[in-house]
Amino acid sequence: MRRSILSVPGHLAGMHQKAAGSSADVIMLDLEDSVPLSQKVPARQQLVDSINNLDWGNKFLSIRINQPGGQFAHRDILEIIPRCGEKINSIVIPKVSSTADVYFIDKLLEGLETEFDIVNKIALEPSIEDPLGLENISEIAAASARNITLVFGIADFSSSIGAKFISISGHGENEDFYPGHRWHYVLSRMVIAGKARGLSVIDAPYGNFKDPVGLKRSAELAAALGVDGKWAIHPSQIEIINDVFSPTIEEIERARRVVDAYKNAVTQGKGAAELDGRMIDNATFRLAQITLDKLK
Numbered sequence: 001m002r003r004s005i006l007s008v009p010g011h012l013a014g015m016h017q018k019a020a021g022s023s024a025d026v027i028m029l030d031l032e033d034s035v036p037l038s039q040k041v042p043a044r045q046q047l048v049d050s051i052n053n054l055d056w057g058n059k060f061l062s063i064r065i066n067q068p069g070g071q072f073a074h075r076d077i078l079e080i081i082p083r084c085g086e087k088i089n090s091i092v093i094p095k096v097s098s099t100a101d102v103y104f105i106d107k108l109l110e111g112l113e114t115e116f117d118i119v120n121k122i123a124l125e126p127s128i129e130d131p132l133g134l135e136n137i138s139e140i141a142a143a144s145a146r147n148i149t150l151v152f153g154i155a156d157f158s159s160s161i162g163a164k165f166i167s168i169s170g171h172g173e174n175e176d177f178y179p180g181h182r183w184h185y186v187l188s189r190m191v192i193a194g195k196a197r198g199l200s201v202i203d204a205p206y207g208n209f210k211d212p213v214g215l216k217r218s219a220e221l222a223a224a225l226g227v228d229g230k231w232a233i234h235p236s237q238i239e240i241i242n243d244v245f246s247p248t249i250e251e252i253e254r255a256r257r258v259v260d261a262y263k264n265a266v267t268q269g270k271g272a273a274e275l276d277g278r279m280i281d282n283a284t285f286r287l288a289q290i291t292l293d294k295l296k
Helices: 013-020 037-053 073-087 099-115 131-135 137-141 154-160 184-195 212-224 235-244 249-267 282-293
Strands: 004-009 026-030 060-064 090-093 123-128 149-152 200-203 229-232 273-275 278-280
Touching (some): 013 037, 026 037, 037 073, 073 099, 090 099, 099 137, 123 131, 131 184, 137 184, 149 184, 200 212, 212 229, 212 235, 249 282, 278 282
Parallel strands (some): 004 026, 004 229, 090 123, 123 149, 149 200
Antiparallel strands (some): 273 278
């Protein structure tokens, strides 16, 4: 499961040690927004040192490079992958507006994997952060066999469409002024494009890490839309995110009853079953099975 993705600045070694010992499903070592310009180059070396020397356990390990086409992205790949590519599970590509951004990183990785005999095939996670990226979302999702996830970048997306600046962080808090989920369309569009191609979808972080109630509400809304997980910017957010994107005991028990009832009906040659006065068919069975699959 990739419920919680803890974002950690790539140049801050102390945070890397703490992240490795956290309960996050995924650690995302960042080279982009959280790293100041003066630290962009030295952050690469720190990231390599941390990846190679820390015990990450069974955590899924990602790095976020800088924006493709800028002055740093290609060197991020060229200087990091040959030195620790075997230990990296995925690369988050920020500000993806077209398939060209994905093609570029895909082919660069292909060349390095061949040159340096890297057996590990590094996955890609395009981040959608502007209206052009959302418009091209279906093509972006299908742009590479490496794609495993679509990520929502809420702050940059908000600024790119001229949305009102209503919170200090710009990351999802103080959204109550809108009657509903303000990003319902964006996330739903991403979910449809992603799930149609077997990709998971990850929500943006919640900027106020001292507001657990707001974080829980934000995560619940995303989960209701079919989103699979959410970024965290502080370790205190991990437990809440993991809980929201995990089945509850009630959901697990309900799913088990549905699966058992449907399987029993099938053995009797029936196409549907009855449980507590409700009809259960193959579509219901698949929905319940997905819930149980999350336990594996």
